Amino acid sequence: MTDDLHTHGDDLRDLRIAKLTELRAQGNDPFAVERYDRSHIATQIIDGNASHWTLPDEERTALVFSTAGRLTAHRSKGKAGFADLRDESGRVQIYVRKDDVGEAAYEIYKSLDLSDFVGVVGYPFMTHTGEPSLHVKEITLLAKSLRTVPFGKQDDEGNTYGALSDVEERYRLRYLDLLSNPQARDVLTKRSKVVSSMRRFLDGQGFLEVETPTLQLVAGGAAARPFLTHHNALDHDFKLRISLELYLKRLIIGGYEKVYEIGRVYRNEGVSTRHNPEFTLMELYQAYTDLDGIMELVEAMYESICRDVNGVPSFVDATTQETIDFSQRPWRRLPMLEGIRQYAGIAPEELTTLEAGKAACERIGVKFSLEREKTLGGLIEKLHEVYTQPNLIQPTFITDFPTETSPLAKKRQDNSALTRRFEVYVAAQELGNAFSEINDPIDQRERFEGQMAQREDGDEEAHPMDEDFIRAMEYGMPPTGGLGIGMDRLAMILTGATSIRDVILFPLMRPE
RNA sequence: GAGAGUAUAGCUCAGUCGGUAGAGCACCUCCCUUUUAAGGAGGUUGUCCCGGGUCCGAGCCCCGGUGCUCUCACCA
Numbered sequence: 001m002t003d004d005l006h007t008h009g010d011d012l013r014d015l016r017i018a019k020l021t022e023l024r025a026q027g028n029d030p031f032a033v034e035r036y037d038r039s040h041i042a043t044q045i046i047d048g049n050a051s052h053w054t055l056p057d058e059e060r061t062a063l064v065f066s067t068a069g070r071l072t073a074h075r076s077k078g079k080a081g082f083a084d085l086r087d088e089s090g091r092v093q094i095y096v097r098k099d100d101v102g103e104a105a106y107e108i109y110k111s112l113d114l115s116d117f118v119g120v121v122g123y124p125f126m127t128h129t130g131e132p133s134l135h136v137k138e139i140t141l142l143a144k145s146l147r148t149v150p151f152g153k154q155d156d157e158g159n160t161y162g163a164l165s166d167v168e169e170r171y172r173l174r175y176l177d178l179l180s181n182p183q184a185r186d187v188l189t190k191r192s193k194v195v196s197s198m199r200r201f202l203d204g205q206g207f208l209e210v211e212t213p214t215l216q217l218v219a220g221g222a223a224a225r226p227f228l229t230h231h232n233a234l235d236h237d238f239k240l241r242i243s244l245e246l247y248l249k250r251l252i253i254g255g256y257e258k259v260y261e262i263g264r265v266y267r268n269e270g271v272s273t274r275h276n277p278e279f280t281l282m283e284l285y286q287a288y289t290d291l292d293g294i295m296e297l298v299e300a301m302y303e304s305i306c307r308d309v310n311g312v313p314s315f316v317d318a319t320t321q322e323t324i325d326f327s328q329r330p331w332r333r334l335p336m337l338e339g340i341r342q343y344a345g346i347a348p349e350e351l352t353t354l355e356a357g358k359a360a361c362e363r364i365g366v367k368f369s370l371e372r373e374k375t376l377g378g379l380i381e382k383l384h385e386v387y388t389q390p391n392l393i394q395p396t397f398i399t400d401f402p403t404e405t406s407p408l409a410k411k412r413q414d415n416s417a418l419t420r421r422f423e424v425y426v427a428a429q430e431l432g433n434a435f436s437e438i439n440d441p442i443d444q445r446e447r448f449e450g451q452m453a454q455r456e457d458g459d460e461e462a463h464p465m466d467e468d469f470i471r472a473m474e475y476g477m478p479p480t481g482g483l484g485i486g487m488d489r490l491a492m493i494l495t496g497a498t499s500i501r502d503v504i505l506f507p508l509m510r511p512e
Numbered sequence: 513g514a515g516a517g518u519a520u521a522g523c524u525c526a527g528u529c530g531g532u533a534g535a536g537c538a539c540c541u542c543c544c545u546u547u548u549a550a551g552g553a554g555g556u557u558g559u560c561c562c563g564g565g566u567c568c569g570a571g572c573c574c575c576g577g578u579g580c581u582c583u584c585a586c587c588a
Contacts, residue, residue, distance in 0.1 A: 114539095150538090
């Protein structure tokens, strides 16, 4: 570490360390500063409608404003100079004259480096070129930076030069990305608002937010390989959760009637523009309702979130340029097999056995490999994904998923091959998965056993048996509707992000 | 996991035919008291991703590796 402080060739940093040492020698240790009270933030000072701009000169120059921020530019002109200070709200220009601040303070001003934190006291004034600024009377170094943040520069047309653009650096050094790229910051801020808006909506609907274990003995509720970990004191292996489902249902069994959790889940899978191994899931469960009730909830929730985040209940999809309107209710409902009939040209009657299904696939010349498909349900879902999904631009509920791929959803009374389940699609992306939950412990056990058979058949992601969960269900579970939404995917759609990494502050990266 | 692309100064990027590395910004010195991609004069900078190889000589060619990006696969 000490060696690292004097890395050969890092001149800029060495110079700043030397400056810091000098400041400390003079008794002006910037890191000794603990607090700086601001009367104004940047945008309040430069606000054109603010009352201070209408005051007579003598009153305005008597004002004592204080503000603080990061030095992002300086344009010094000998015995006076301009500099830009940036805080969370925006940028304010400051003007420092040797005459006004005195020799010592002017020396401090001159010694400031880009990225330093600075506090200033002064009065608001308008420059000859019409830029609202702060005329500085006192200046204080609040914290020294040893490295320059690549803020970039902007010309009159708004073109930016020198901003951090290396994609890897933007993800690894996200704090620099946030400072350097306003768009990146906007997207990530919006993501945060999507989450808080959903929370607000659900709270308003009377749902109780809960937290359930991330360390689990059986990682269930979804089809995915888990991360493994170990508890030392118990000397026992645990898995990181892959979904929220089974513990939330235990709470429904326990008497809560409307619960939800927004939490991180972990799936030991590859990384891509749509997959990060840890991501945020929202799941909710509501007693005494079914998937039709959940559909209405989803319609209202997405409209509410979109309105919160965009101001209107619609947005323009980044890839198709189509305007997607959540307020056009009810949204389209389309049974999965009907969708396949419509978009793939295979009738439901042809999808009654795996063999017949594969024959139909060969007839139409499907563009995916049939060898991997081991169950009829899997084949049906594949047809849906390849042929139907790309056409689902406006909000659409796809219903009646195959029982084989839905081990936690109630079967249809009139057709046990299909379940009371839906997925909602927006802009051709899945944005929610819901069903009338199984509450029959006998049925649930049989489904798990079916999954175990698939697991023994080599499907590592088939659902594991969960005896503890079945025991809970045997005590009695009310009819319940449940919903799961990938928050990152939702944020992607609403922000127009093309990579999931753009909506995750610190995406998983290989070690440097 | 496969293919393609990419890696050069603190940041953004050039680098021709293989001849010993450059620009803008940043930084340093000087001038400049309403500038704004401030300006003017001068100056500094590097593990050319890593390891081998070919060659008198490699940022460049060859082999191997690594990170990242994209596409595909995987992933309800």
